[in-house]
Amino acid sequence: MKTQSIDRKVTKKQVKKVNGGTSSYVGSILEDYKEYKMKMKCKKMRIYGKKNVLKKEKAKAKHDMAKIEQDKIDIMKEEFLLKKQQDKKRIMLIDTKSMPQYLAEYYKICQIEILTKRCISSFN
Numbered sequence: 001m002k003t004q005s006i007d008r009k010v011t012k013k014q015v016k017k018v019n020g021g022t023s024s025y026v027g028s029i030l031e032d033y034k035e036y037k038m039k040m041k042c043k044k045m046r047i048y049g050k051k052n053v054l055k056k057e058k059a060k061a062k063h064d065m066a067k068i069e070q071d072k073i074d075i076m077k078e079e080f081l082l083k084k085q086q087d088k089k090r091i092m093l094i095d096t097k098s099m100p101q102y103l104a105e106y107y108k109i110c111q112i113e114i115l116t117k118r119c120i121s122s123f124n
Helices: 002-019 022-093 101-123
Strands: none
Touching: 022 101
16 A cells, blocks of 8 residues: 555656646646547537437438328328229129119219209309
């Protein structure tokens, strides 16, 4: 234990002699500390910068995913409307003469409904 304290005293004395006293020793420690703080501040700023870039990329990815989902919904709506139009066209073109009467009446009612909806929508 005594050898450590003696060694520390010797090194402190040597530093004082080399640096010209206590004030320059403390000054060098302060300079080192300031340099360390500056490096840490720069590192912190880089980390915050990267974090902000990642946040922006994440927000853009969410926006892109929402747009893709909306496009999927729009496509599904278009497919549904197209199928509905094809069904209406098929019903309108069907020949009811060779069908049983109950089926022919059903298709006639469907044709009348289609024509009625078409007329109503053309007035609006």
